Amino acid sequence: MATVFFMLMAYHTFGEVFHEITGILSFFLCVLHNVLNWRWYLNLFKGKYSLFRIFHAVINFLLVAVMIGTTISSIAISQVFDFPIFVSTDLARKSHMVFSAWCFIMMAIHFGFHWKIFFGKMRRYIGSRIKKFILSIVLIYGTYQFFNRQIFHRMFGLINFTYFDYEEHIIVFFMDYLVVFMLIAYLSYSLVNSIKGG
Template sequence: MNRKMLFKLVNDLVMTVLMLIAMAYYITGNMIHEVVGVVVLVLFIVHNFLNRRWYKAILKGKHTVRRILQIGINLLFLVTMSMMMISAVLISSDLFPYIPINNDMALRQLHVQTAYWGFIIMAVHIGFSWGTIINSIRRMTGITGTSRIRTIGLRILAVLIVAYGVHSSFEAEMGSKLFIYNPFGWFNDDSTIKFLIDHLSIMGIYIAGTHYALKFIQSQEKKVVQKN
């Protein structure tokens, strides 16, 4: 694996973990939340800079079902994250307190809702690149061959993660958070570790769902090509 690809993976991994930490607002407190948010903003800008060629190639080449869906998700992720970060700066009380905002309730709602939607869209975004991520990890670890036992083991692990993710999603009231704004916050007594495990498992639902849905779409497209 070349250094650029490794840097991309590390940048994206750190950004993902920090986004999860930023979501744990009532565990970290406001100052840490804002500092982590600024770092996420920087990493997000780096992520888009490193993938700038993708934007130039949007209208080029063949637009398959997979590619159309990926373009839609990526652009939606960009818009959602941009709205979340702009609203974050405007409502900041510690790092950017000098920005005068009289009635910030609408901005707070925008920030919270886009944060939760960004979390879900980010997981789907990762799901689109999951095959590439796995192949990169294989090259890093020197795994070149296939193993039926390893494949079965990983799929069982994926099922367990998804199952726990569904449980965590209901426990964390994720559906309500996506559609209902609670000005008093969503309090819980979770530890930082449990919060991260729960939300990583929730991400697992959308990563696995997207990955296997794309494999199904790809197999259907191959069948159509073979028939023609």
């Protein structure tokens, strides 16, 4: 699902039709993911709530909320499908920009809950020095691109449009967003460890 969302971020490369169809696919993958994890919803009112469980539940619900917001706002500005929704195009476009930015962040935080699986596999193939070097790159370059790619600005609606460099190679675009994604995921993982440790 994260892979599909990365493709959605590259709107300027794949075009309007691909973006909207992939957006629909992303929504249904989100629905499927939640359906497959129905037991989690069933157990919401069972057992005690630790700080981690509260944090986990809040992030999951926020992810669902921003995904719904992204979908609704996309319907309002669709140029492929004709939906009779009466809302300001400018408002819908800006809302879509904000929701999609938060969706990216929430998805990365959610991925951070499962970082240990990824990190465990990573340890098998690389040494501790290389691991620390990679983490340093992620922390420094990821922070830089978080602001350089205006993700922060989009999250809080500080800009009206998402600006793309149409001459930029798609691999550079994906690598930058991947590093930001890994940065947020790692921070989420670290916070979870801190909460559990406390």
